Amino acid sequence: xxxxxxxxxxxxxxxxxxxxxxxxxxxxAARLLGALSPVAALSWLTDPVGGVPCAPEDPRGxxxxxxxxxxxxxxxxxxxxxxTIRRFGGRVVxxxxxxxxxxxxxxxxxxxxxxxxxxxxxxxxxxxxxxxxSRAASSYGVTVAADIAAGVASSGxxxxxxxxxxxxxxxxxxxxxxxxxxxxxLAGGLDRFYPPGNSDLLxxxxxxxALVAELPPxxxxxxxxxxxxxxxxxxxxxxxxxxxxxxxxxxxxxxxxASDLLRPIGAVPGSVSSAVSAxxxxxxxxxxATLVTDVAEALELLLPIGAAGESTPPEVAVGxxxxxxxxxxxxxxxxxxWDALPRRAAAQxxxxxxxxGLGVPEVRxxxxxxxxxxxxxxxxxxxxxx
Amino acid sequence: xxxxxxxxxxxxxxxxxxxxxxxxxxxxAARLLGALSPVAALSWLTDPVGGVPCAPEDPRGxxxxxxxxxxxxxxxxxxxxxxTIRRFGGRVVxxxxxxxxxxxxxxxxxxxxxxxxxxxxxxxxxxxxxxxxSRAASSYGVTVAADIAAGVASSGxxxxxxxxxxxxxxxxxxxxxxxxxxxxxLAGGLDRFYPPGNSDLLxxxxxxxALVAELPPxxxxxxxxxxxxxxxxxxxxxxxxxxxxxxxxxxxxxxxxASDLLRPIGAVPGSVSSAVSAxxxxxxxxxxATLVTDVAEALELLLPIGAAGESTPPEVAVGxxxxxxxxxxxxxxxxxxWDALPRRAAAQxxxxxxxxGLGVPEVRxxxxxxxxxxxxxxxxxxxxxx
Numbered sequence: 098x099x100x101x102x103x104x105x106x107x108x109x110x111x112x113x114x115x116x117x118x119x120x121x122x123x124x125x126a127a128r129l130l131g132a133l134s135p136v137a138a139l140s141w142l143t144d145p146v147g148g149v150p151c152a153p154e155d156p157r158g159x160x161x162x163x164x165x166x167x168x169x170x171x172x173x174x175x176x177x178x179x180x181t182i183r184r185f186g187g188r189v190v191x192x193x194x195x196x197x198x199x200x201x202x203x204x205x206x207x208x209x210x211x212x213x214x215x216x217x218x219x220x221x222x223x224x225x226x227x228x229x230x231s232r233a234a235s236s237y238g239v240t241v242a243a244d245i246a247a248g249v250a251s252s253g254x255x256x257x258x259x260x261x262x263x264x265x266x267x268x269x270x271x272x273x274x275x276x277x278x279x280x281x282x283l284a285g286g287l288d289r290f291y292p293p294g295n296s297d298l299l300x301x302x303x304x305x306x307a308l309v310a311e312l313p314p315x316x317x318x319x320x321x322x323x324x325x326x327x328x329x330x331x332x333x334x335x336x337x338x339x340x341x342x343x344x345x346x347x348x349x350x351x352x353x354x355a356s357d358l359l360r361p362i363g364a365v366p367g368s369v370s371s372a373v374s375a376x377x378x379x380x381x382x383x384x385x386a387t388l389v390t391d392v393a394e395a396l397e398l399l400l401p402i403g404a405a406g407e408s409t410p411p412e413v414a415v416g417x418x419x420x421x422x423x424x425x426x427x428x429x430x431x432x433x434x435w436d437a438l439p440r441r442a443a444a445q446x447x448x449x450x451x452x453x454g455l456g457v458p459e460v461r462x463x464x465x466x467x468x469x470x471x472x473x474x475x476x477x478x479x480x481x482x483x
Numbered sequence: 484x485x486x487x488x489x490x491x492x493x494x495x496x497x498x499x500x501x502x503x504x505x506x507x508x509x510x511x512a513a514r515l516l517g518a519l520s521p522v523a524a525l526s527w528l529t530d531p532v533g534g535v536p537c538a539p540e541d542p543r544g545x546x547x548x549x550x551x552x553x554x555x556x557x558x559x560x561x562x563x564x565x566x567t568i569r570r571f572g573g574r575v576v577x578x579x580x581x582x583x584x585x586x587x588x589x590x591x592x593x594x595x596x597x598x599x600x601x602x603x604x605x606x607x608x609x610x611x612x613x614x615x616x617s618r619a620a621s622s623y624g625v626t627v628a629a630d631i632a633a634g635v636a637s638s639g640x641x642x643x644x645x646x647x648x649x650x651x652x653x654x655x656x657x658x659x660x661x662x663x664x665x666x667x668x669l670a671g672g673l674d675r676f677y678p679p680g681n682s683d684l685l686x687x688x689x690x691x692x693a694l695v696a697e698l699p700p701x702x703x704x705x706x707x708x709x710x711x712x713x714x715x716x717x718x719x720x721x722x723x724x725x726x727x728x729x730x731x732x733x734x735x736x737x738x739x740x741a742s743d744l745l746r747p748i749g750a751v752p753g754s755v756s757s758a759v760s761a762x763x764x765x766x767x768x769x770x771x772a773t774l775v776t777d778v779a780e781a782l783e784l785l786l787p788i789g790a791a792g793e794s795t796p797p798e799v800a801v802g803x804x805x806x807x808x809x810x811x812x813x814x815x816x817x818x819x820x821w822d823a824l825p826r827r828a829a830a831q832x833x834x835x836x837x838x839x840g841l842g843v844p845e846v847r848x849x850x851x852x853x854x855x856x857x858x859x860x861x862x863x864x865x866x867x868x869x
Binding site for chain 2: 241365366368369370374375378381382387388391
């Protein structure tokens with residue numbers, strides 16, 4: 098039996114230890130930590146006598162679980178993960194913390210033992226709408242996702258997504274563009290940005306909103322972990338909106354998990370010939386998803402019927418009003434560029450383009466307009482906000 | 484009191500007389516003809532003593548109704564309308580005729596007293612799907628309407644529509660392109676084609692399917708008559724599919740009438756930024772319409788669940804299979820052109836283009852390919868089918 102190198106009687110360390118020992122979705126771990134505190138559960142695991150910690154798991158089930166967990170006891174030191182997350186300016190959030198999202202109780206018995214957070218943990222407890230979808234999104238889907246996210250964020254609701262390419266990224270960008278809160282739930286540890294091409298965007302989300310993970314720093318995102326991450330998105334959000342999704346897709350998995358949690362689900366329609374709208378149409382036909390065409394209808398998913406105002410024709414512009422950080426009179430493209438601009442350090446147009454998700458020529462043009470309007474400054478080092 | 488110039492004891496003449504005397508939707512006429520035969524009702528109307536023909540209409544209601552109908556007795560001669568429809572190769576169909584659509588009984592008390600038909604009256608009694616929508620359709624909507632109509636007609640179901648520009652015309656054309664049956668229900672009399680720009684198309688519908696009207700020849704299409712015509716489309720069809728419709732539109736009116744008749748309704752989704760998809764999205768959100776993305780889903784509206792086969796991803800081509808009149812191996816554009824070609828008399832490309840709803844250059848190119856393939860012949864007078 099491994100000798101523990103840390104204080105196993107410390108509830109934080111014991112909790113993080115369990116976060117390392119058992120994968121999310123481990124049935125035995127869920128039962129164990131439902132019956133015992135992390136400290137007591139760890140004490141049972143490290144006791145050479147072992148035995149049956151709680152009913153009604155089959156005794157051989159506990160033996161198999163020990164066999165799963167014990168190899169990870171070797172070299173286990175939760176202080177390392179805590180030091181790592183602190184180095185990245187983040188923290189671990191426990192169920193006893195005030196920011197712990199009460200909605201996660203709906204995941205029982207698979208409630209996360211803790212959450213890892215970079216950014217403002219307070220946004221976790223605020224009501225949020227998940228906006229998710231295809232990585233291989235169309236320009237239509239990207240535009241709609243960004244518009245709806247901007248409108249949802251403008252109304253003060255958190256936009257929750259998975260930080261992936263395509264619809265997820267557009268949702269985060271739309272929220273950031275109006276200075277609104279957004280949360281990216283990652284499948285791996287918060288010491289790395291995945292996918293790497295979204296690093297700048299995820300950094301911005303961590304700065305203006307929050308990055309969240311169930312797994313500790315050092316964990317790599319694998320396929321089963323994406324499915325477990327989807328379940329976390331579904332549970333954190335008051336409702337889930339899918340903007341584009343193929344007939345079979347991860348976004349549909351998130352919607353199904355949300356539906357299983359009795360959360361409202363919505364789907365944005367599109368062309369019947371678009372493969373990335375097929376999943377959305379399937380949701381409406383087979384999963385009783387609500388069809389959503391604009392911000393007001395997206396907010397209705399979160400609010401009691403009628404509370405978001407009358408359903409309106411689509412002539413009404415989405416995402417108007419820009420109460421966040423950016424200047425009020427910016428066109429959408431300039432708002433994206435302005436948001437991507439650093440506040441203090443200067444940035445080159447190509448780096449601004451990566452953050453904004455726009456082409457370099459578009460960014461140069463927008464920077465010129467922002468400079469003329471007095472919203473951007475150029476000096477020897479590059480561009481920054483005025 | 485007017486002296487009648489025709490044999491008012493002839494049931495056909497008395498029926499057509501009532502068709503001229505009372506507008507469709509006239510409450511008193513509906514009650515009168517529900518209680519008395521057209522001959523007896525006419526006898527009451529022309530009796531100077533009058534009185535109350537049946538309960539429970541308020542006696543003053545009968546006076547007001549007489550005042551509405553009596554002016555039309557002057558010069559009334561149903562033999563004229565019958566001669567007109569015969570001149571156009573059509574006929575009147577009475578509730579006692581074998582082709583009378585039993586489904587019209589659902590319109591009670593406003594059941595039409597007769598129908599005017601040009602073309603094959605047998606298609607009236609066959610199960611049909613109404614495919615209707617915006618006059619100001621997008622090219623997306625036109626393509627989807629034609630594809631679904633072609634698939635529905637290929638499966639042997641009648642495509643019913645209103646003969647208008649846009650979606651209606653595309654639905655008729657799609658059915659004609661596969662040699663399938665189609666019915667255009669017109670708001671005015673069948674002695675004229677409305678809208679005039681669809682004359683060639685409506686002529687083709689009357690040749691290969693049927694033109695239907697509730698009003699006698701000589702009646703002009705007015706706004707209230709369009710609404711009454713929509714009700715007739717909704718009742719004739721087993722289900723109604725709206726392909727594109729603005730937030731407020733005649734197509735939504737047809738769908739609402741179908742819904743009131745407890746007929747299934749469907750709507751095709753589209754871009755959330757398209758004004759002509761807004762009504763379809765509204766139908767799904769507010770009217771419990773089924774979202775329809777392909778032929779199989781359209782047919783499911785008509786058939787018991789599952790009878791049209793499993794719901795399939797949209798990768799499966801719509802409108803494949805072409806069991807109708809046109810050669811089996813034609814591409815959609817050539818099929819449209821082939822269908823627009825006369826069988827005997829020859830036509831110039833510009834006239835073919837009007838019937839097919841294509842541009843003249845496209846038609847010339849398609850004619851060349853059809854000629855090469857042995858499906859079209861050119862001679863001094865123009866083009867015709869091989």
